[in-house]
Amino acid sequence: MHLQPTPQQLQIRDAARAFAAEVLAPNAARFERDERVPDDVFVQLGQRGLMAVAVSESLGGSGAGTVAYSLAMTEIARGCASTAVTMAVTNMVGEVIAHFGDDAQKTHWCPKLAAGELGAFALSEAEAGSDPGGMRTTATLEGDEWVITGTKQWISHGDLASVLVVWARTDGPGSRGLSCFLVPKGAPGLGIAKHEDKMGLRASHTVALSLDQVRVPESALLGPRGAGFRIAMMALDGGRIGIASQALGIATCAYDAAVAHLRATPADQGEQFRLADMATRIEASRSLALRAASMKERGEPFSREASIAKAFATEGAWATCNTAVEIVGDDALTLGHPAERALRDVRVTMIYEGTSEVQRVVVSRLELR
Numbered sequence: 599m600h601l602q603p604t605p606q607q608l609q610i611r612d613a614a615r616a617f618a619a620e621v622l623a624p625n626a627a628r629f630e631r632d633e634r635v636p637d638d639v640f641v642q643l644g645q646r647g648l649m650a651v652a653v654s655e656s657l658g659g660s661g662a663g664t665v666a667y668s669l670a671m672t673e674i675a676r677g678c679a680s681t682a683v684t685m686a687v688t689n690m691v692g693e694v695i696a697h698f699g700d701d702a703q704k705t706h707w708c709p710k711l712a713a714g715e716l717g718a719f720a721l722s723e724a725e726a727g728s729d730p731g732g733m734r735t736t737a738t739l740e741g742d743e744w745v746i747t748g749t750k751q752w753i754s755h756g757d758l759a760s761v762l763v764v765w766a767r768t769d770g771p772g773s774r775g776l777s778c779f780l781v782p783k784g785a786p787g788l789g790i791a792k793h794e795d796k797m798g799l800r801a802s803h804t805v806a807l808s809l810d811q812v813r814v815p816e817s818a819l820l821g822p823r824g825a826g827f828r829i830a831m832m833a834l835d836g837g838r839i840g841i842a843s844q845a846l847g848i849a850t851c852a853y854d855a856a857v858a859h860l861r862a863t864p865a866d867q868g869e870q871f872r873l874a875d876m877a878t879r880i881e882a883s884r885s886l887a888l889r890a891a892s893m894k895e896r897g898e899p900f901s902r903e904a905s906i907a908k909a910f911a912t913e914g915a916w917a918t919c920n921t922a923v924e925i926v927g928d929d930a931l932t933l934g935h936p937a938e939r940a941l942r943d944v945r946v947t948m949i950y951e952g953t954s955e956v957q958r959v960v961v962s963r964l965e966l967r
Contacts, residue, residue, distance in 0.1 A: 611669035618677025629801035644714030658709030675847025680801035691717025698821035718759035737766035776826030798942035842911035849915035852922035883911035909957035
């Protein structure tokens with residue numbers, strides 16, 4: 599499928615590309631050393647329409663759709679993968695609220711996220727990662743308040759987000775008993791249990807959350823009671839397009855480093871072949887990500903295509919980053935080198951928002967129907 603981007607999509611891509619080249623790439627190593635992307639970076643992304651790309655303009659977003667989002671995510675990740683993961687999750691939270699929220703929830707939160715405040719996705723638990731049906735966090739309705747108790751694990755920027763979309767069990771065992779809630783930053787009982795010390799994406803915080811009888815109003819329920827699993831699966835399907843695009847951007851960063859090295863030193867035939875393989879994986883990943891994005895944007899079923907894109911793009915990006923380090927050689931072993939950082943950053947893309955094994959389960963089930 600050949601996809602010709604529209605002028606609006608190209609405008610979003612070019613805005614992301616320029617910001618990545620001018621602001622992110624020159625500072626990515628510093629962000630990693632500081633273990634923090636400055637808040638004003640996300641405000642600037644919001645000013646460029648990149649924090650709520652597929653959210654409608656009436657809610658403060660760009661209304662540019664999923665293809666534009668995929669193109670923008672690739673460019674931002676090419677400059678700084680840590681910035682990209684925060685942008686990805688906030689875009690996903692904005693879309694979830696825009697799709698499932700009531701008018702009050704949408705008008706309150708979507709413009710804030712579009713302007714650069716952060717949203718977090720609090721689904722995973724230590725015993726419920728790939729299988730949300732094993733979730734132990736509970737929410738009980740007491741009068742006109744929900745009381746939420748439990749723990750969440752591996753939550754991107756959960757310590758910094760203005761709003762967290764929190765999943766909890768409201769009705770019996772299994773996935774059908776899950777519901778979804780909007781919990782604001784600073785809610786009494788919401789705490790940070792642990793900051794993860796990670797191999798990659800070190801400028802993006804990942805935390806464990808504790809919810810000790812966190813009380814939110816009855817109106818904090820997002821979507822119908824018991825619809826939490828459906829909301830999570832719909833969000834993750836779209837999120838997989840974002841992670842495929844993020845992995846593609848990280849791979850492109852590593853590829854750029856390999857190309858720069860080979861232009862400065864004569865390449866033997868083996869290196870030429872490996873460079874060609876890298877370019878092939880990148881172009882194939884781009885096509886798969888944009889195909890899934892285009893199908894989502896047109897309202898077509900896209901779960902299969904999103905899973906294919908995520909598995910192929912993330913595994914291809916891992917191979918590309920590893921090859922780039924081999925081509926660059928000793929320099930790529932220096933902490934902060936773009937290829938070295940890309941290799942560490944890219945590994946987790948094969949794990950979060952559904953491991954490669956989960957993607958294969960999704961694809962095989964759909965193939966056998």
